[in-house]
Amino acid sequence: MDFARAIYRSGHCLNRVFFYQDAVLCANTRIQAPQGQAGIADAWAQCAGEYGFPLQLCIANAIRRGMVNEQENERYQLDGATVVEPFELCGLGEMAEAVSQSDRVVQF
Amino acid sequence: MTSTLIHIVSAPTPEPEPLELAMALAAFDLPVTLLFSGAGVLWLKQDLKALFEGGKAPSRIIKALPMYDCEELYVCETSLARFGLQDNKPAFVAPVSAEAARDLVVASQHCLRF
Amino acid sequence: MTHSTLPPVDKDGFLVNLADWTPEVAQQLALADNIELTPEHWEIIEQLQAFYREFDLSPAMRPLSKYLKANLGPEKASSIYLLKLFPGSPAKLGARIAGLPRPENCL
Numbered sequence: 001m002d003f004a005r006a007i008y009r010s011g012h013c014l015n016r017v018f019f020y021q022d023a024v025l026c027a028n029t030r031i032q033a034p035q036g037q038a039g040i041a042d043a044w045a046q047c048a049g050e051y052g053f054p055l056q057l058c059i060a061n062a063i064r065r066g067m068v069n070e071q072e073n074e075r076y077q078l079d080g081a082t083v084v085e086p087f088e089l090c091g092l093g094e095m096a097e098a099v100s101q102s103d104r105v106v107q108f
Numbered sequence: 109m110t111s112t113l114i115h116i117v118s119a120p121t122p123e124p125e126p127l128e129l130a131m132a133l134a135a136f137d138l139p140v141t142l143l144f145s146g147a148g149v150l151w152l153k154q155d156l157k158a159l160f161e162g163g164k165a166p167s168r169i170i171k172a173l174p175m176y177d178c179e180e181l182y183v184c185e186t187s188l189a190r191f192g193l194q195d196n197k198p199a200f201v202a203p204v205s206a207e208a209a210r211d212l213v214v215a216s217q218h219c220l221r222f
Numbered sequence: 223m224t225h226s227t228l229p230p231v232d233k234d235g236f237l238v239n240l241a242d243w244t245p246e247v248a249q250q251l252a253l254a255d256n257i258e259l260t261p262e263h264w265e266i267i268e269q270l271q272a273f274y275r276e277f278d279l280s281p282a283m284r285p286l287s288k289y290l291k292a293n294l295g296p297e298k299a300s301s302i303y304l305l306k307l308f309p310g311s312p313a314k315l316g317a318r319i320a321g322l323p324r325p326e327n328c329l
Contacts, residue, residue, distance in 0.1 A: 077233075
């Protein structure tokens with residue numbers, strides 16, 4: 001997230017932040033941050049809102065880990081969404097698009 | 109045209125997500141090269157079973173790569189030897205020297221490491 | 223055989239338990255999509271199942287087509303041919319009738 005901010009401070013921009021494998025858990029609304037710490041999902045949401053880049057989770061990776069939005073919650077008939085906006089569930093086509101549009105792909 | 113290297117350096121994961129990313133990029137017409145090195149060469153072990161009951165066997169997903177338009181497949185021969193897998197890898201994965209492996213990383217525009 | 227004997231399927235019509243698949247179940251799954259299974263259909267269904275056994279994956283259109291081309295020749299691997307047999311989305315529909323899991327979202 002510091003890196004994301006630094007990118008904007010130095011005049012570049014982010015095409016998107018794409019969460020893959022266990023990183024999708026960053027968006028879990030049921031994770032309770034220890035007292036005095038900001039939740040990671042909220043922190044990302046705030047950062048993305050500030051600069052206007054999308055936050056995308058690989059949909060297949062997310063579903064495997066119990067991460068669903070309203071629509072997938074409905075499809076699999078679960079007991080509630082664990083992913084809320086601004087996080088989106090996306091196919092890897094989005095990642096392919098990002099790879100082809102960006103000068104750099106930086107992985108953490 | 110961008111070139112993306114998927115560099116597999118870690119041992120197989122229960123779900124073949126690193127390979128799925130490679131297949132997906134290829135499905136969207138991006139040229140993808142795969143390089144296996146370090147513990148990543150264990151993905152190539154032919155007799156490796158699925159990591160959990162009912163899971164996918166890494167060796168089968170590896171075999172599927174050419175079907176999914178991932179045809180540039182390389183493995184670092186030094187790593188292969190370290191794990192004793194010289195004779196236990198699919199023929200369509202080409203062994204390269206450690207130096208050539210490094211060149212692949214340098215030559216790719218994007219590199220994703222798993 | 224009536225609809226009441228169809229094993230449970232999910233919202234998109236895929237079998238909940240893949241082990242429930244039988245040729246009769248395939249007939250019913252196909253009928254639900256207004257497809258009467260012919261030997262040409264069965265040939266593709268068998269290839270789909272072979273693909274799954276070999277690679278542990280439900281093929282998307284492109285790998286399926288590549289696989290069919292290698293095994294049955296180019297005519298039977300063309301999208302036009304497959305669309306005629308399984309209208310709309312051949313890989314998805316074929317997987318459903320063949321008792322394979324739903325092809326992964328992105329592949």
